Amino acid sequence: xxxxxGKKISQEIRNEIAAEVKKLxxxxxxxxxxxxxxxxxxxxxxxxxxxxxxxxxxxxxRSSLIKLKKDITQNELLTHINLLNNDDSIDGFxxxxxxxxxxxxxxxxxxxxPEKDVDGFHPVNIGRMTLNIxxxxxxxxxxILEILKRYxxxxxxxxxxxxxxxxxxxxxxxxxxxxxxxxxxxxxxxCHSKTENLKEETLRADIIIAALGKSxxxxxxxxxxxxxVIDVGITRVEDETKKSGYRLSGDVDFDDVSKKAGYxxxxxxxxxxxxxxSLLQNTLSAAKEEFYKKTLSFNxxxxx
Amino acid sequence: xxxxxGKKISQEIRNEIAAEVKKLxxxxxxxxxxxxxxxxxxxxxxxxxxxxxxxxxxxxxRSSLIKLKKDITQNELLTHINLLNNDDSIDGFxxxxxxxxxxxxxxxxxxxxPEKDVDGFHPVNIGRMTLNIxxxxxxxxxxILEILKRYxxxxxxxxxxxxxxxxxxxxxxxxxxxxxxxxxxxxxxxCHSKTENLKEETLRADIIIAALGKSxxxxxxxxxxxxxVIDVGITRVEDETKKSGYRLSGDVDFDDVSKKAGYxxxxxxxxxxxxxxSLLQNTLSAAKEEFYKKTLSFNxxxxx
Numbered sequence: 378x379x380x381x382x383g384k385k386i387s388q389e390i391r392n393e394i395a396a397e398v399k400k401l402x403x404x405x406x407x408x409x410x411x412x413x414x415x416x417x418x419x420x421x422x423x424x425x426x427x428x429x430x431x432x433x434x435x436x437x438x439r440s441s442l443i444k445l446k447k448d449i450t451q452n453e454l455l456t457h458i459n460l461l462n463n464d465d466s467i468d469g470f471x472x473x474x475x476x477x478x479x480x481x482x483x484x485x486x487x488x489x490x491p492e493k494d495v496d497g498f499h500p501v502n503i504g505r506m507t508l509n510i511x512x513x514x515x516x517x518x519x520x521i522l523e524i525l526k527r528y529x530x531x532x533x534x535x536x537x538x539x540x541x542x543x544x545x546x547x548x549x550x551x552x553x554x555x556x557x558x559x560x561x562x563x564x565x566x567x568c569h570s571k572t573e574n575l576k577e578e579t580l581r582a583d584i585i586i587a588a589l590g591k592s593x594x595x596x597x598x599x600x601x602x603x604x605x606v607i608d609v610g611i612t613r614v615e616d617e618t619k620k621s622g623y624r625l626s627g628d629v630d631f632d633d634v635s636k637k638a639g640y641x642x643x644x645x646x647x648x649x650x651x652x653x654x655s656l657l658q659n660t661l662s663a664a665k666e667e668f669y670k671k672t673l674s675f676n677x678x679x680x681x
Numbered sequence: 682x683x684x685x686x687g688k689k690i691s692q693e694i695r696n697e698i699a700a701e702v703k704k705l706x707x708x709x710x711x712x713x714x715x716x717x718x719x720x721x722x723x724x725x726x727x728x729x730x731x732x733x734x735x736x737x738x739x740x741x742x743r744s745s746l747i748k749l750k751k752d753i754t755q756n757e758l759l760t761h762i763n764l765l766n767n768d769d770s771i772d773g774f775x776x777x778x779x780x781x782x783x784x785x786x787x788x789x790x791x792x793x794x795p796e797k798d799v800d801g802f803h804p805v806n807i808g809r810m811t812l813n814i815x816x817x818x819x820x821x822x823x824x825i826l827e828i829l830k831r832y833x834x835x836x837x838x839x840x841x842x843x844x845x846x847x848x849x850x851x852x853x854x855x856x857x858x859x860x861x862x863x864x865x866x867x868x869x870x871x872c873h874s875k876t877e878n879l880k881e882e883t884l885r886a887d888i889i890i891a892a893l894g895k896s897x898x899x900x901x902x903x904x905x906x907x908x909x910v911i912d913v914g915i916t917r918v919e920d921e922t923k924k925s926g927y928r929l930s931g932d933v934d935f936d937d938v939s940k941k942a943g944y945x946x947x948x949x950x951x952x953x954x955x956x957x958x959s960l961l962q963n964t965l966s967a968a969k970e971e972f973y974k975k976t977l978s979f980n981x982x983x984x985x
Binding site for chain 1: 787803804805806807808809811812814837838840846848852855856859860866867868869870871872873875876877882
């Protein structure tokens, strides 16, 4: 069994990004600038946003954190988003999810200008991704592709089983791994809550992406010997022995599955860290105008 | 074995659409107006476009056919598209594919205003479809969903194998059948040219969508007894006994597979006819502004 070391790989990528930022500076260009909107005071959301802001600082990006009260109205939030859409100093921004229940998440995501949508959640970016047109890829799926690539894991013709069909992980990674190119060309089966005989599916998989959000769901008896196991889950589980009162747990029973898997990502130290650097990569792409020219309206598409 | 009768179902839908058009007329509203751009003189493309125009007439739509020479430049074609984008009298339009080799199809599709993109090929519509936001669904996958629905075929928890990952059929139907709702909630496996042991996959399928474009590819020994078999292929095969010199052949060996399948679509008389009525349905949706308000720029998304 080989560990897919998100800590090591994400640090490599951070170093590469930091080197690029230095080059930009040396050329007299401005450094990439990521903004994040955080609504409310959910502990996990605060932790995620803090880690994103800290990562920006480490690679030399500018970052702005906009904290809004949890009882903000939807219209007030949309006003903040429009300010960021029209702020030339900001290359990309994210709205940390989940949002309070009184706010329509889809409406909020649709308001983000696609050219600044570094989370890659807007239909324009999801559509481009599906059609294999260059765009921001959602951070978690992008991080999965990157770790497969850095470990040179063969994907062509492999059977990949994705567990979970969320818009931000399961569904996009199922599309990405079936695309032409590398990493891709997998035969992909997308499983979810309505799947019957899930174990029968996972036992046939060369690559398993566990993204259902159930702590230690995947056991060794569900995994073929030598399979590549990617654990996307990050659940906070109460743990009195920890100072914080909790520990992070994945969707994979690591101790059990690691005896049988060929490759496996740990939690923490796996896909979570890859997700954060993917966001940095997308922000760098935004600053370099890789997918959209800033001076053009995105629906003109002259840049493609 | 029960035949999934595209002729019967598509006629039912035409009657429903014609009734709606009458109602619109009675209310003093204008009738839906579809335009089609045809570049060059490919026989199959001419036949498809003619059948679309004829279908418009049958249900009471207005239609416009814009025939362009095969040596038209890309920029000239884009100019024609922009005219249609800005022509208030036209509710929706299509550009018949394939286009001549010197024209970049993707660039052309990106130029179509998403609110008039009744083929549903633009990234904005594909992205909305992927995220389950109301939009134009590409005509062939839409036709497949419709025929499953009209025959009340159970899909939840069923294992569906899609053969072929084209942007206009295989990929979107794989996404649609895995979505929540009905028809959907399938466990979907997307297979393609890089899939190993395709027969092993198809033998496990409750529903098979054959969309690879190889005449009579799917044989009975690849199909589980009682499976639902949807044949998307339409290939012209030379046939001296026919006046036209050819006959239409599907991706499924009908005589062989029909002995084993529970339900099966014929070619012709199956999904091809459903595709044409799906285009009519999308055009009706455009005229009724179901997904986009015409007075608003589509990226404002106030209509959602």
